[in-house]
Ligand code: RFL
């Protein structure tokens with residue numbers, strides 16, 4: 348079967364669906380091609396913290412009704428060193444800026460639910476998606492579904508298919524430069540039907556390793572502990588998990604309610620950037636182009652800021668035949684990406700135990716946390732990055 352559209356979007360994760368909604372709202376034709384089904388994409392437990400840029404984008408798309416009702420505004424966070432914590436006030440340090448706790452699963456539900464009314468078309472369960480002719484002005488996307496072969500001719504391709512997708516892999520190795528750091532530990536995370544230990548997040552550096560107390564709602568907790576990357580979920584009963592979490596949170600664990608876990612998984616940590624984020628008529632956005640360790644809560648937010656910048660370029664190109672903004676996309680997006688990479692790497696380095704952490708390294712971490720506790724200037728640097736750097740003009 349033959350199809351035709353202006354922008355082919357590969358992947359129906361946050362990057363792909365945000366872009367599709369934004370393009371359709373401007374009157375640009377697009378079609379989203381997704382390898383899995385809706386339940387799979389929506390079911391993945393991932394991000395929990397939205398920056399203002401992401402909240403603003405959802406508002407502009409008319410998708411913020413439930414977010415306004417159910418999202419939790421956080422004006423600060425706690426940092427902890429060996430069980431003793433202090434608060435950083437984002438709002439005070441940044442002139443009133445805050446973040447919103449609202450799960451990626453909820454964002455995906457809102458994006459999928461609104462798709463039919465907003466004229467966003469998605470092909471689910473597309474097998475063997477392949478891109479070709481990307482360096483011509485008529486790129487082609489092919490896939491198989493229900494034993495039929497589909498061919499989509501388009502003007503542009505948006506590669507929003509995550510770290511393991513086909514888009515980045517379609518760029519010749521001679522063109523693409525990649526930068527990568529794999530961290531020597533993972534995050535073991537659980538979700539529990541129990542009120543969170545505190546009303547704000549707690550990032551804990553303990554000599555036994557990092558821990559994070561987060562949440563999805565006033566009755567649903569999200570907790571993580573740093574673990575060896577070789578560990579398996581079966582190694583961690585709920586009791587073992589909560590015992591370790593309580594030690595690492597120290598004083599802050601006094602209100603810990605040990606609800607049974609309803610999800611448990613281990614995620615690896617990685618810093619990764621691919622440059623440039625464009626080849627011919629293919630444009631990468633989100634995890635397809637970059638990965639951050641989750642410590643700074645930046646992954647989904649970077650996907651959203653890529654989309655804001657890319658959508659401007661695609662709208663100008665498709666509706667006005669003006670490619671100036673599109674030609675600047677990669678440079679403009681990468682400037683913001685590298686700053687988020689820097690912050691996520693720094694925050695990971697400050698809060699985790701590395702296998703080769705010496706006594707000196709440990710004392711330096713504790714000194715830096717103490718400096719953050721005392722210095723308004725240091726707090727302002729953390730807060731400004733955590734709530735999200737502004738989207739710069741070109
Ligand atoms: P996604 O979400 O990976 O979506 C890509 C989609 O593409 C599909 N796909 C294909 N489709 C067609 N053909 C192919 N060949 C395909 N290959 C793949 C996939 O099925 C999928 O549906 O990438 P996207 O859209 O760029 O979104 C990125 C975010 O999902 C990710 O950055 C965040 O989840 C990262 N993250 C966090 N980000 C935050 O901003 N704040 C947080 O608090 C936060 N916490 C986290 C996180 C990620 C975590 N894990 C598990 C990686 C916490 C964790 C534990």
Ligand code: PHB
Nearest residue numbers: 394395561641642643644
């Ligand atoms: C989460 O709630 O899943 C979460 C929150 C903050 C992070 C990472 C993950 O930095």
